[in-house]
């Protein structure tokens with residue numbers, strides 16, 4: 001069989017979309033195979049000009065098949081039959097390793113850190129390990145850039161209180177009407193500190209466009225605050241371009257990575273952002289949050305701390321005690337993702353922890369696009385009005401989070417009927433009231449959201465489709 005050559009950026013999904021469902025890469029381009037950053041092996045930046053990557057429709061290598069059954073078997077909560085969880089945007093389930101890490105912490109070292117005795121030292125070392133793991137997850141330059149805390153909202157407020165004290169000539173903050181309110185109201189609270197605001201508006205296609213950001217920027221812009229991905233629509237923002245533009249004007253970029261977290265590789269260096277916040281509980285850990293910031297910027301920020309706390313990150317942004325057992329769980333969540341890369345999705349030669357994470361997250365991205373494709377088909381077939389990205393050619397610009405309504409039916413009716421059938425979806429404003437208004441939907445009624453992650457299956461979508469179809473036919 002003749003190999004098929006793909007000469008643009010490597011993206012298996014685009015083959016699937018063109019109906020070449022079983023095409024798989026059999027050999028990576030030799031330039032990138034030797035290249036030190038695994039990300040570039042997957043998305044060969046040089047392919048267009050210099051390389052041809054042969055692909056074939058021979059049976060795919062087992063390492064490239066997305067092992068959803070094996071993955072599901074690692075999640076105890078998914079073993080309970082009769083429940084389909086499509087509300088992952090509100091928090092994901094945890095794998096066994098995370099559960100074990102939390103238990104282990106509570107059983108063996110449920111004490112305060114900073115003591116001279118063994119158990120306390122164990123807590124110190126568990127926090128240090130978690131910081132290092134999350135730094136690898138984010139591609140941070142230094143683990144001290146990572147702070148742990150309760151959740152994303154409290155971190156954004158902590159940062160807004162700090163940045164609010166630095167507004168002098170640069171007092172303008174750019175916000176979006178697509179974001180979760182946590183990344184809006186926390187900044188609007190700085191009006192009393194003299195902040196002025198402008199709005200980076202979502203376009204009709206359900207995404208933010210960087211061309212619309214440019215006219216809002218000036219020498220007075222202090223900060224642009226935006227999401228990496230909308231928690232309501234699933235659209236992925238081109239944050240690397242936003243960072244480039246913001247920096248041209250001397251402004252900083254604050255990213256809300258909460259919704260994107262479980263769906264793809266995070267790379268604070270490639271994105272060149274200045275601050276980023278995420279909730280661990282969306283990324284397969286228990287309830288906790290973390291913040292990343294450039295070390296030199298965190299050092300300069302005035303934050304609340306008692307006098308005996310050194311004015312150094314991460315301690316200066318971690319007021320008081322946080323939930324150590326959940327931080328241990330976050331460490332295990334990163335290890336879980338790495339294990340996917342190592343065991344199933346990576347190259348046999350893939351060595352580094354970051355390399356395994358990238359393999360896992362790119363594998364997840366590809367698989368989730370298959371889920372998105374099927375969800376779009378089902379929603380369309382049932383006559384649903386879908387908000388946001390819905391073009392099959394643009395699947396790489398979204399994650400499998402779908403906001404929709406059925407004609408002449410309230411969102412509550414849909415979610416209640418789904419609940420009766422054992423399917424967890426959510427209705428309402430998704431904590432994004434400005435987005436709901438922008439879409440012309442009633443508040444707080446809003447719409448229905450079905451949000452999937454990599455442990456969801458096509459079979460689950462089929463069951464969802466059966467209920468939705470019945471609702472659309474018989475009400």
Ligand SMILES: Cc1ncc(COP(=O)(O)O)c(C=O)c1O
Pocket residue numbers: 089090150151152153154180182183227229230231256257258259278279288289
């Ligand atoms: C995009 C986004 N930002 C912020 C938040 C708030 O996160 P947290 O509950 O960790 O404060 C959420 C929660 O759903 C979210 O989806």
